[in-house]
Amino acid sequence: MPESLTTQFQTDFQGLSLIDSSKKPEYERPFFNHLDSLNKYDLLFTKEKSSFQKTVKDKFSLSDYLGLEQFVMENTHLVEPTEMQAQEIDWNEIDNAKDFLQDKINKLLGHEQISQTLKPLIEFTIDSFENYAIYTYMHPKSTHNPWMSTHHLLLSGYMYLISDKEELVKEFHPTLYGQKNNQDENVGIITKAKKERKFKGVILDNxxxxxxxxxxxxxxxxxxxxxxxxxxxxxxxxxxxxxxxxxxxxxxxxxxxxxxxxxxxxxxxxxxxxxxxxxxxTSYKFHQSKYAGIEFTMNIYKEGAASRGISL
Amino acid sequence: MNLAEYHPLFTDNLQVVNIELGAGCGNFGQIYYPECFITDMETKSKLDEICTNHFVTISCDARNIPCESNRFKNIIMCNPYGYGFKDRRDYTFLNELYRVSLNEANIIILTSGVNRFATPDKVKIRIKDYNLEHSTTRFMFDYQEIDSEKDYEGYNFFTTNRRKTFPKFKIALKCLKA
Incomplete structure (x- = not known):
């Protein structure tokens, strides 16, 4: 375990504060990126085995989410470069970092920390961090860690919960399920910012x-x-x-x-x-040509800025 | 929990002293520890939706098993996920295992090295803390590496979303009550 990682977690959490108010564009994309990153493992596995088919009636549930989590941890070789062997995990260090985060959250929540309603949200936030930490221990330099985006969200001041329990989701956000596009969408994502009893959320589509x-x-x-x-x-x-x-x-x-x-x-x-x-x-060349086109336009902007004396 | 809240299958079949917790769609306990209650937290109707076939006869939370104390000789778990030994100082699950175990009962956990609910290193730490908390050895810890494909040939282990998994460790806890 690199010594700097424990220090890094503690430094990150020392400066942690809750954001004043949740903004959908800020939390929606990172959550979907997180879920897409988890699903990537399943898609790659399917490619290898050609054994799993889905139908539009398949509902995504919390059980599927936990299964994906377990599957990812056991199969990092599907995504990580083959030469990068998974490194050993120091569970004691992770426990210490979790304790540190728990203490920090308690301080940030003040008297709200005793609320039973908030318990699952606090637990989910810390669990997500634990997953981030486990993956980071295994692959310290990875750019594929599926919890990277949720971890950045935590560091941006968000606490969060993913659940398929309608009653629980309604406790935080009574009208969230009213946003469903179809009956099969049953997973809600809830976020909490600084303001007491103020939650926002989004429904996961299929x-x-x-x-x-x-x-x-x-x-x-x-x-x-x-x-x-x-x-x-x-x-x-x-x-x-x-x-x-x-x-x-x-x-x-x-x-x-x-x-x-x-x-x-x-x-x-x-x-x-x-x-x-x-x-x-073929695909690489296609994207390269698009990238070259954007770069050409950017250079024109840069020249324009220079000639107009605009600092970019 | 009072007597009236015990599940009738537990009270009516006292000769059955083995239980599998969190079995999902599997029946490992039934095969390797015959005369075994197969349980899971999910309701049977939910399992009917998820599994092609399931063997669960009792739906119950592993942290709150509806049976009397000192009931089981073998308690089995395959890849526990969503419950287990996740958090420091949370002894809810260990207290329940201790309550329902007979003296010298075996708790068998098949798991991987990265399962945050039951990896051997983590369980070892939790057992050590738990014993210290009670100033006595309530559980003895041991584990071994396994080759699940060879050791349990023909049995398929699955994650909670029905992906195949291959447990790499067998944890054995011995409950001491005397």
Whole structure:
């Protein structure tokens, strides 16, 4: 265990404070990134084994969440570079860091800490940190730690809870389940900021199931860079299953997480399932050209700023 | 918990002295410790939805088992997740294990090295603290590495979301009450 890690956790928590008020754009994306990162392991595993299929009726539950958590911890080799062996975990050190965080949270909450209602939220926040710490111990330099985004959220001053227990979620946010787009969405994400008894939240849509469905569809219909299909056709496929997504939501909730697994690629002609190195190279070159285009525009801005005397 | 709250299967089948906790869709206890109650916190109707087949006869929380004290000779857990030995100074689960165990009962836990609810290193620390708290040895701790595919050939272990898992350790706790 690197000595600096324990010190780092303690330093981080010493400066911890709760944010004045929760803002949806601040917490929504990190949570979805967290769930996408967990799901990435499942998608990669599915690719290896080709044994799990999902249907649109599959509900994502807390039990699935805990299962993903367990699966990720036991299978970091699916994502971490092969030369990086998992390192030993110092459970005592993690216990110490958890105690430190618990004390800090108690201080920040003041008299609110004794509230039984807050107990699951405090526990979930500390559990998330424990997962972050375990993964960090195993892979100190990893950029794939699925709890990285929730940990940053904690350091930004948020406490949080993920639950599929409707009664519990309602205690924090009585109207959250009113935001459901369909009956199968039963996982609520609750956040707490500084203000007493003030919670905000978001309902998890069925993006994790849709990611799996789209992956299976591309694997069957669009294998390799020579057989891409346009986004419109993928959207039609999931619409036939009763799911509607706006174009931009579909990009962020489904296509982007799938691309980041390196299981699907894209070109100017559409999306495809990546089977070999040529598929990989084609997608890489496509993104490189887009990146070059953005870089060209950025350089024009930089020159413009310089000639106008604007400091960027 | 009073007598009226005990589950009738526990009170009516006193010859059955083995119990598997948090079995989910599995039946490890039934196979390797015959005459075994298979339990899980999920309701049977929920398990009907999740599992192709399940063997749970009693739905109960492992931290609050609806049975009398000094009841079991073997208590089995495969990959406990969501309950166990997670937090320092939380002895709810260990107190319940102690309560329902017979003297010299065995608590068998199959687990991985990264299960934050029951990794061997963590359980060892918890048992040490628990014994110190009670100023006596209530549990003895031991563990060994296992090859679950070989040692329990033909039995599939699963995570709570039905992904295959391969326990790497067998923890053995011995409960001492005398």
């Amino acid at each position: 993006r994790l199931t849709i990611q799996m469905l789209v992956l299976n569809y591309l694997k069957k219909i669009a294998p390799g860079y020579e057989n891409p299909i346009p986004k419109k056709r993928i959207l039609q496929h999931i619409e036939e299953k009763g799911i509607t997504y706006s174009d931009s939501s579909f990009n962020t909730a489904v296509l982007l997480p799938l691309k980041r697994t390196l299981l699907i690629g894209s070109s100017s002609r559409g999306y495809y399932y990546m089977e070999d190195n040529d598929d990989f190279k």
